[in-house]
Amino acid sequence: MRRPAPLQYVPEAPARAAIFMVVTVRPGAEDEIRELFADAAGLARAVAFRAPEDELSCTVGVGAQLWDRLFDGPRPAGLHPFRALTGAVHTAPGTAGDLLFHVRARRLDLCFELASQFARRLAGYGEVVDEVHGFRYFDQRDLLGFVDGTENPTGAEAAEAVFVGDEDPVFAGGSYVLVQKYLHDLDAWDALTVEEQERVIGRHKLSDVELPDADKPDNSHVAANTIVDADGTERQIVRDNMPFGEIGAAEFGTYFIGYAADPDVIERMLTNMFIGDPPGNHDRILDFSRAVTGGLFFVPTAEFLDDPSAVLDSAGPEAVPAVDAGGPSCAEGSLAIGDLKRSSAW
Ligand code: HEM
Incomplete structure (x- = not known):
């Protein structure tokens, strides 16, 4: 009997360390990718079993265009290329990426080992177009100094928020899963008083307590990201953001990663942030944080990765959903990668 793999694990508690690796897949490498998917659980087990107390886990996400290259049959209903946004002041670019590896653990060395194992298997078949090593910063703070992740749902609420039903x-x-890499302008941020920073985020900095509604500006980050349906239901996502940086390069960032059962919920948050509600009333956090990447991926179950045809064949002769045109594609080469610092060919 095989042990369950720490694969396709959607976060329940904040990690101490993580590697976010975005990969484009070369044309013609589809067989190798399907083989890697089948072996992914075994690779994850081989690393995780040696340090079970350090909770290594990994999710593999597949972008829309690679999905259509890999599989015949239906596509996950909400999967489409990342929709770039252009607001009056700030933009959310979409950048190239076919696969996302989100590797997390209590120790970075485990993340490094598993990400390297994946990379070794992909040598010659793809390119790492973005790689971020995230770390836990004090009591779950981002590099703006605020506690990040407090309002994440947990338990059954989290499962309802993230799993397709x-x-x-x-x-x-x-x-x-939707990812965006943000770079902070810490000089501008540090020039604000703590009270001004608290009005940008919508929470107190030291205590992490939310500002009362009367004191919370409607362009604060918390206000922009509170999504309530017409029937009064609040829609939630699970975030597993991590700080990252390179001191000598004056690079200080937050890697945003959000999981949801329906990407529309995250996209509504992004619209509120970048376009504003009403339009023009953008999220103030963007005046200090610039999005330099953007990607949307589907995270299939571990069973699907192991044997996709067993799942897809059960779907019957359904129509294949039409491709949503207009997103970045690996076939278009390294598109719009702008500010990325690392790009390594395998
Ligand atoms: C620069 C990047 C970002 C930083 C530094 C950041 C930081 C924070 C902080 C400090 C909080 C308050 C504590 C908490 O509940 O976690 C928060 C809340 C939240 N953020 Fe972000 N965030 C970033 C980007 C995003 C993006 C891109 C989204 C969505 C697309 C998002 C969605 C949320 C949500 C849903 C909440 C909880 C709101 C609530 O119900 O109170 N964040 N974020």
């Missing part, structure tokens, strides 16, 4: 039965148990 009966609305898309072939892909039930999977999830969508």
Whole structure:
């Protein structure tokens, strides 16, 4: 009997260390990618088993265009290329990426080992177009100094927020993940008083307590990201953001990663942040944090990765959803990667 793999694990508690690796896949390498998927659980087990107390886990996400290259049959209903946003002041670019590896643990060495194992298997078949090593900063703070992750749902609420259900039965148990790499202007941020910073975020800095509604500006980060449906239901996502940086290069960032059962929820948050509600009223956090990447991926279940055809064949002769045009594609080469610092060819 095989042990369960720490694969396709959607975060429940904040990690201490993480590696976020975005990869483009070369045309013609589809067989190798399917083989890697089948072996991914074994690779994760081989690293995790040696240090079970350090909770290594990994999710593998697949972008829309690679999905269509890899699989015949239906595509996850909400999977499409990242939708770039252009607000009056700030933009959210979409950048190239076919695969996302989100590797997390209590120790960076475990993340490094598993990410390296994946990279070794992909040598000659793809390129790492972005790689971020995230670390825990004091009591779950981002590099702006605020505690990040407090309002994440947990337990059954988190499961409801992130896992696809009966609305898309072939892909039930999977999830969508949206990532963006942000760089902070810490000089401008540090020039604010703590009280001004608190009005940008919508929470107190030291205590992490939310500002009362009367004191919380409607362009604060917390206000922009509170999504309530017409029937009064609050829609949630699970975030697992990590700080990262390079001191000598004066690079200080937050890697945003959000999981959701329906990507529309995260996209509504992004619209509020970048376009504003009403338009023009953008999230103040963007005046100090610039998005330099953007990608949307589907995280299939571990069972799907192990044997996709067993799942897809059960779907019957459904129509293949049409491709949503207009996002960045690996076929278009290294598109719009702008400010990325690391790009290594395998
Ligand atoms: C520069 C990047 C970002 C930073 C530094 C950041 C930081 C924070 C902080 C400090 C909080 C308050 C504590 C908490 O509940 O976690 C927060 C809340 C939140 N953020 Fe972000 N965030 C970033 C980007 C984003 C993005 C891109 C999204 C969505 C697309 C997002 C969604 C949320 C949500 C849903 C909440 C909880 C709101 C609530 O219900 O109170 N964040 N973020």
